Amino acid sequence: MPKKILVVEDEPGIRLSLSDELESAGYQVFTAENGEKALAVAGREKPDLIILDLMLPILDGYEVCKKLRMRGDRTPIIMLTVKDKEIDKVLGLELGADDYMTKPFSLRELVARVKAVFRRTEEKPSNLDVYSFGGIDLDFKKFEASKKGKKLELTPLEFHMLKLFVERSGQVLTRDDFLDGIWGEDNVAVSFRTVDSHIANIRKKIEDDPSRPRHILSIRGVGYKFVE
Ligand code: CA
Numbered sequence: 339m340p341k342k343i344l345v346v347e348d349e350p351g352i353r354l355s356l357s358d359e360l361e362s363a364g365y366q367v368f369t370a371e372n373g374e375k376a377l378a379v380a381g382r383e384k385p386d387l388i389i390l391d392l393m394l395p396i397l398d399g400y401e402v403c404k405k406l407r408m409r410g411d412r413t414p415i416i417m418l419t420v421k422d423k424e425i426d427k428v429l430g431l432e433l434g435a436d437d438y439m440t441k442p443f444s445l446r447e448l449v450a451r452v453k454a455v456f457r458r459t460e461e462k463p464s465n466l467d468v469y470s471f472g473g474i475d476l477d478f479k480k481f482e483a484s485k486k487g488k489k490l491e492l493t494p495l496e497f498h499m500l501k502l503f504v505e506r507s508g509q510v511l512t513r514d515d516f517l518d519g520i521w522g523e524d525n526v527a528v529s530f531r532t533v534d535s536h537i538a539n540i541r542k543k544i545e546d547d548p549s550r551p552r553h554i555l556s557i558r559g560v561g562y563k564f565v566e
Pocket residue numbers: 347348349391392393394
């Protein structure tokens with residue numbers, strides 16, 4: 339069964355070239371030209387991945403993302419944006435997008451990102467299925483997390499990053515370690531800033547005081563370190 343991808347884009351030219359490229363890469367592609375339709379198609383076709391343009395008629399990408407997560411849909415999302423400065427918002431707390439790409443991008447780059455997302459979601463389960471520290475319970479298998487019994491909304495990507503932290507607890511991890519470990523060989527277009535944005539979001543969710551983190555520490559000039 340080919341993987342299903344939903345492409346949400348209001349510009350017909352981009353929509354067509356994206357679906358052509360993804361189809362020739364072997365994926366089954368569905369399309370939607372506005373946010374409302376995107377929600378309907380996502381519910382009906384249960385895609386494995388959504389490529390979601392930010393600026394859309396009727397409901398924009400932010401709203402679509404929020405509504406999907408609100409109804410418990412955890413499908414990985416790659417958000418398409420025009421401005422680099424929107425990154426932090428796109429990867430933001432309430433949204434739950436997994437990755438983003440800034441227009442214009444090459445189709446080859448997009449396919450590489452798509453493959454990276456699928457590789458992450460297909461990783462074989464390791465021995466580390468559950469982990470608890472400081473009132474936080476993580477279930478890496480079910481992608482469920484809670485803090486002092488209250489549910490935490492972590493994206494699949496954030497789970498993978500936390501798992502890397504936990505597996506290498508007490509060690510310093512560089513941004514390159516994250517690029518290699520999370521985005522793999524297709525990390526050419528991923529910037530250090532993306533790693534930093536995701537880590538900032540994880541801190542907001544797990545730390546009592548994200549400005550003075552106790553678990554995910556910054557190691558100046560090197561990277562990050564996880565401590566229990
Ligand atoms: Ca658009």
